[in-house]
Amino acid sequence: MFEKYGGFSTISRVVMSFYDRMLDDDDVGPFFEDVDLPKLIDHQTKFISAIMGGPASFSDEHLAGAHKHLVINDMHFDRLKVLVQETLTDFDVISEDIETVLDAFEQRRHLIVRPLNVD
Amino acid sequence: MSIEAINEQLLRAIGVGVALVDLETLKLRFRNDTFAGWFGTAEESAKLVELFPGLDSAELTKALNNGGRHTTEASFKIRRRTMTVAMEFSHALDAGEKIAVLVCQNITRIKELESMIDSYSVMVERNTLEIKREKEQVEKLLLNMMPRAAYEEYKSTGIVAPRAFEPVSALTLQFVDFHDLLQEHDPGVIVSELNDIYTAFDRIGEQFGCERVRTNGDSYISVAGVPDAVHDHVGAVADTAVRFLRYLNQRNNSHPIKWKARIGIASGSVIGSVVGVQKYIYDVFGPAVSRALVLRRQAETMSIAADPEFTELLDGRFEIAKMSAIGFAQGDMAGAVKVSARVGSPPENTPKHDT
Numbered sequence: 001m002f003e004k005y006g007g008f009s010t011i012s013r014v015v016m017s018f019y020d021r022m023l024d025d026d027d028v029g030p031f032f033e034d035v036d037l038p039k040l041i042d043h044q045t046k047f048i049s050a051i052m053g054g055p056a057s058f059s060d061e062h063l064a065g066a067h068k069h070l071v072i073n074d075m076h077f078d079r080l081k082v083l084v085q086e087t088l089t090d091f092d093v094i095s096e097d098i099e100t101v102l103d104a105f106e107q108r109r110h111l112i113v114r115p116l117n118v119d
Numbered sequence: 120m121s122i123e124a125i126n127e128q129l130l131r132a133i134g135v136g137v138a139l140v141d142l143e144t145l146k147l148r149f150r151n152d153t154f155a156g157w158f159g160t161a162e163e164s165a166k167l168v169e170l171f172p173g174l175d176s177a178e179l180t181k182a183l184n185n186g187g188r189h190t191t192e193a194s195f196k197i198r199r200r201t202m203t204v205a206m207e208f209s210h211a212l213d214a215g216e217k218i219a220v221l222v223c224q225n226i227t228r229i230k231e232l233e234s235m236i237d238s239y240s241v242m243v244e245r246n247t248l249e250i251k252r253e254k255e256q257v258e259k260l261l262l263n264m265m266p267r268a269a270y271e272e273y274k275s276t277g278i279v280a281p282r283a284f285e286p287v288s289a290l291t292l293q294f295v296d297f298h299d300l301l302q303e304h305d306p307g308v309i310v311s312e313l314n315d316i317y318t319a320f321d322r323i324g325e326q327f328g329c330e331r332v333r334t335n336g337d338s339y340i341s342v343a344g345v346p347d348a349v350h351d352h353v354g355a356v357a358d359t360a361v362r363f364l365r366y367l368n369q370r371n372n373s374h375p376i377k378w379k380a381r382i383g384i385a386s387g388s389v390i391g392s393v394v395g396v397q398k399y400i401y402d403v404f405g406p407a408v409s410r411a412l413v414l415r416r417q418a419e420t421m422s423i424a425a426d427p428e429f430t431e432l433l434d435g436r437f438e439i440a441k442m443s444a445i446g447f448a449q450g451d452m453a454g455a456v457k458v459s460a461r462v463g464s465p466p467e468n469t470p471k472h473d474t
Contacts, residue, residue: 008239015235023199030199037201041234046242054146055246 001097002054010091015041015048018087027079031070051084051101064111077113080107136204136223138428142183142393143217145176154223157195171206183219192226203230256338265393266330266346273393279401285388287344289403289411290329290360292320295379295420297337304376308418312376316367323362328355332403340411346392360423361437361460366390366422382414382423383415384458386432392409414455415441427454451467 002011012116023029043066050058062089081102088098128330135427137153138147138331145167150160158170168176171193182189189208192438194201211218259278261270269279298411302310313334321331329341343355371377389408410426416469419423419442438459 012232012235012239016231019231033199037231038234038237041231042238045235045238049239049242071308 001047001093001100004054004097005093007030007093008054010047011045011052011054012070012107014052014087014091016042017090018048018083019044021087022080025079025083028076028106031072031076051104060109063108067112070114072113074109074113077109134225136221138223139211140219140221141217142180142210142219145180148218157197157204158221172264179219180184181210183208183217186210186307191218193223200227202227210396214251216451217340229318233280238276256469264399266391268346269391274427279393281390281392282343282346283388283405284348286352286386286404287342287349287388287389287407288342288356288384288386289332289407290324290343290356290363290382290384291415292325292339292360292363292380292413293415294337295381301378308376312374312378316370316378319366319370319380319406320363323366324359327358327362328352329359332408333400340403340408342403342407345389353429354436355384357423357425357429357433357437357458359385364421364423365460379420381415381418383411383413383418384423384425384429385410386416386426410439419457423458425456425458429458430456 018105022044035043046058049055061106084105085098085102088101093101131331133151134153135150137149137156138154139149140146141148147165147167147170150158152338164265167179173193174239179189185463187210191206192203193206196202203226205226207222207224208219209222211220253260260272263278265273273279278458294365302466308397317334320341323329324331324341327343328351329343330345332342332345334340341356341359343349343352363382364380367378369378385407387405387410389403389405391401393399397448414424414426424442433439440456440457440459444457
């Protein structure tokens with residue numbers, strides 16, 4: 001998928017668009033309030049590249065570690081999925097590929113979302 | 120509307136932040152809308168250092184008093200986004216007053232892109248390293264299967280043309296009673312022992328210019344002169360063969376499993392080629408190997424059999440004895456000789472086994 005949609009040239013624009021949406025969104029944006037810019041961009045670049053099959057190694061351990069200090073619930077996760085969908089739609093990614101990406105995303109929900117009844 | 124008014128309106132509307140700074144007090148005297156949007160309008164006479172705590176005011180004053188420019192960068196947050204502006208102060212005279220024009224360009228996107236390229240570069244470099252490591256592993260594997268020259272040819276053309284090598288010498292070794300050993304011991308133990316022994320054989324052969332061609336269970340075949348010519352290929356296989364037996368003798372003294380072998384050595388020509396398409400392997404075969412195999416079958420346990428020409432070729436460096444013709448089952452074995460180390464020859468260069 002990474003090569004299919006134009007490699008880094010396209011991915012860089014997808015990353016920037018996704019980054020803008022995340023920061024502007026009142027549900028998920030606050031999670032990035034105190035994250036410094038290089039770290040946030042690094043996170044987004046690796047994440048988008050990884051879910052689109054690019055040269056990124058974003059292990060489950062890494063993903064869980066990066067979110068363990070955050071209280072993210074299902075609502076936040078669902079919202080993030082909507083932002084991913086909107087971003088990819090804007091870049092003319094076909095719906096089948098968007099589904100693949102969202103599936104990959106869904107499979108990692110348990111690594112990011114913290115159950116509400118667990119303190 | 121006057122020209123001045125139009126100018127001011129334009130100045131206020133552009134996407135670049137512009138402000139005028141009184142160099143005596145380092146206070147702002149004017150700011151356009153973009154500047155105000157970034158840094159606020161509350162304090163009309165705010166001091167520069169209050170807006171930009173990281174600004175080196177001494178450096179700024181010094182540069183501008185000398186009629187020069189001062190450039191720096193500043194970061195700040197608007198909602199959740201970290202903004203970065205490139206600031207350029209330039210000296211301007213206004214009716215004798217010391218005024219500086221401050222122009223702020225929004226370089227946030229450039230900074231974000233720089234961060235992204237940094238992140239991506241690290242990923243690509245890591246991937247490149249992984250690919251390089253994998254390539255080295257593949258190369259190492261292929262170099263175990265074929266000589267470097269054949270590998271280079273395979274890499275550039277995709278094939279390895281068959282090539283005749285002459286004169287070369289071949290050494291073939293076979294363990295005696297291997298079948299019994301297999302029945303008496305766990306297969307894992309036998310494989311471990313063979314691994315140990317063949318590794319030692321490889322090292323011994325390497326010292327004398329012999330290269331392993333293949334192993335097949337209890338059989339080990341090595342040649343001298345492929346792919347690079349070896350001047351004394353006869354001496355190379357004889358030296359190697361003698362040390363193989365010496366190594367086994369030494370090893371048997373300290374290990375529970377006693378390995379006995381017979382060896383045949385012969386000279387002649389061979390062909391070296393990759394055989395197979397899907398499962399290819401570099402093979403060396405031909406008269407020298409075939410003859411060594413025949414001689415090996417006739418060698419006594421823990422001895423080396425060779426053709427009679429070896430007597431002259433080895434030039435008195437080894438003990439040569441005629442072999443008994445009794446029991447020769449095939450081929451012309453007339454005059455075959457038994458090669459062994461001269462009595463008292465030093466056991467130099469015999470590598471120790473790994474266990």
